[in-house]
Amino acid sequence: xxxxxxxxxxxxxxxxxxxxxxxxxxxxxxxxxxxxxxxxxxxxxxxxxxxxxxxxxxxxxxxxxxxxxxxxxxxxxxxxxxxxxxxxxxxxxxxxxxxxxxxxxxxxxxxxxxxxxxxxxxxxxxxxxxxxxxxxxxxxxxxxxxxxxxxxxxxxxxxxxxxxxxxxxxxxxxxxxxxxxxxxxxxxxxxxxxxxxxxxxxxxxxxxxxxxxxxxxxxxxxxxxxxxxxxxxxxxxxxxxxxxxxxxx
Amino acid sequence: xxxxxxxxxxxxxxxxxxxxxxxxxxxxxxxxxxxxxxxxxxxxxxxxxxxxxxxxxxxxxxxxxxxxxxxxxxxxxxxxxxxxxxxxxxxxxxxxxxxxxxxxxxxxxxxxxxxxxxxxxxxxxxxxxxxxxxxxxxxxxxxxxxxxxxxxxxxxxxxxxxxxxxxxxxxxxxxxxxxxxxxxxxxxxxxxxxxxxxxxxxxxxxxxxxxxxxxxxxxxxxxxxxxxxxxxxxxxxxxxxxxxxxxxxxxxxxxxxxxxxxxxxxxxxxxxxxxxxxxxxxxxxxxxxxxxxxxxxxxxxxxxxxxx
Numbered sequence: 001x002x003x004x005x006x007x008x009x010x011x012x013x014x015x016x017x018x019x020x021x022x023x024x025x026x027x028x029x030x031x032x033x034x035x036x037x038x039x040x041x042x043x044x045x046x047x048x049x050x051x052x053x054x055x056x057x058x059x060x061x062x063x064x065x066x067x068x069x070x071x072x073x074x075x076x077x078x079x080x081x082x083x084x085x086x087x088x089x090x091x092x093x094x095x096x097x098x099x100x101x102x103x104x105x106x107x108x109x110x111x112x113x114x115x116x117x118x119x120x121x122x123x124x125x126x127x128x129x130x131x132x133x134x135x136x137x138x139x140x141x142x143x144x145x146x147x148x149x150x151x152x153x154x155x156x157x158x159x160x161x162x163x164x165x166x167x168x169x170x171x172x173x174x175x176x177x178x179x180x181x182x183x184x185x186x187x188x189x190x191x192x193x194x195x196x197x198x199x200x201x202x203x204x205x206x207x208x209x210x211x212x213x214x215x216x217x218x219x220x221x222x223x224x225x226x227x228x229x230x231x232x233x234x235x236x237x238x239x240x241x242x243x244x245x246x247x248x249x
Numbered sequence: 250x251x252x253x254x255x256x257x258x259x260x261x262x263x264x265x266x267x268x269x270x271x272x273x274x275x276x277x278x279x280x281x282x283x284x285x286x287x288x289x290x291x292x293x294x295x296x297x298x299x300x301x302x303x304x305x306x307x308x309x310x311x312x313x314x315x316x317x318x319x320x321x322x323x324x325x326x327x328x329x330x331x332x333x334x335x336x337x338x339x340x341x342x343x344x345x346x347x348x349x350x351x352x353x354x355x356x357x358x359x360x361x362x363x364x365x366x367x368x369x370x371x372x373x374x375x376x377x378x379x380x381x382x383x384x385x386x387x388x389x390x391x392x393x394x395x396x397x398x399x400x401x402x403x404x405x406x407x408x409x410x411x412x413x414x415x416x417x418x419x420x421x422x423x424x425x426x427x428x429x430x431x432x433x434x435x436x437x438x439x440x441x442x443x444x445x446x447x448x449x450x451x452x453x454x455x456x457x458x459x460x461x462x463x464x465x466x467x468x469x470x471x472x473x474x475x476x477x478x479x480x481x482x483x484x485x486x487x488x489x490x491x492x493x494x495x496x497x498x499x500x501x502x503x504x505x506x507x508x509x510x511x512x513x514x515x516x517x518x519x520x521x522x523x524x525x526x527x528x529x530x531x532x533x534x535x536x537x538x539x540x541x542x543x544x545x546x547x548x549x550x551x552x553x554x555x556x557x
Contacts, residue, residue, distance in 0.1 A: 005356075016352070017338065025341070025342070082336070083337075083339075084336065088331070090300075091328055091407065093325050093326050094354065249303075
């Protein structure tokens, strides 16, 4: 007799393993998750004497989504290489896309405490209309898709935790240290601004900063920003799907 | 009847380097099948191919008529695997881990809970069900993994070296579980504990260097050796080549003689006279294994049989 299988159960399994149980069994995880995006937000707020609060909140939102996505890389590698969970799941009726979608949602769930606080701060400090809020939401979702696809892609390349750490360090430099997400790009001396444009987070930050009204960019710049983040996300997602090997060669 | 069939299954991780070399076999998919072999013999590669985790380079394999490559989605409905070095996730309790696994398989939370409670009870690990897995003993951790596959609907279970590293008591407990499990499942087990294969398996395969060297029941394998007695030479002295029987390199590289009962008596007397340490016993699976995978022994390392 064919067993009836529930896709929602399959999705929920990844979410419970990678987010819910981790937070339930280790409540300290909640504290660390909430604190993570606030370190730079606090520094920027004090250094700018409060002037850059809206920009820094936008930046913290972007970085939370980006780091949620890139966490996929370490989490998938850890489950795959250290516990052989992926092998157990491959030899079962679970589908690759359900497993990965569940893992990806779990990263967002993991960040919910931080996102909740940031959303409240955004509502208080970022004054824009409904289109502005929708645009910010779209940017955040695009950046999460980009980062989680990148995270998954890199997890397929790492065969142990040491490699995984190395990838994580590189990704963190490119996506967190390089781009001016917590402050306007004009704060960076000119020759180095070009370096910042190597990171997709810079383009996302320009869109959000433009919405906050603290810095303004031309329509063509914002258009280019949208095109860049969408195209980069499509390319990385395409590569991730293409590269994804449920069964190894 | 359902069969597991391999037809010239070959796996090359790199061109020219064969991890599996034309493995062909056909066994009934019932009871316990144990694949024995040294580390690197190809056991895990075969398990990973059959459990649809790894592609084969050439050949074909099927379980109950479902091809491991072409019919993988349907095959995955009926299989479950505990990989070598598979571990219960450390930050989860056994209850949470098994529940998640069953939900990954698509069971509703309610049904998954019922199934998991039953397997926890059957394995006698209910009292550890809410302890974090990282705090459990090695034996209990393994039981959790067996409980995981046992609680599923899978009829074909792959266990890749499930007892490696366990103490004899934990191993014995796990054996009891597997003996119960085989009543309703087909278990494909790999091990390098020959005693384990002898105790549990209905059919045994012997692998060496990616090749299937022999397959059959313990009696069928025993017949391949033809000689009922084994003498293990415990020192590195030169040994006698038997008039009847064969000299092979056995456990830990020591010499071993497989021979008839009468010849064994003569040789042991000779060895006692020469003061050579040895042990003698009826043929075990260890002896059969070393006989099957034996390599030629250099002439200078043994004495002529006429000397005794």
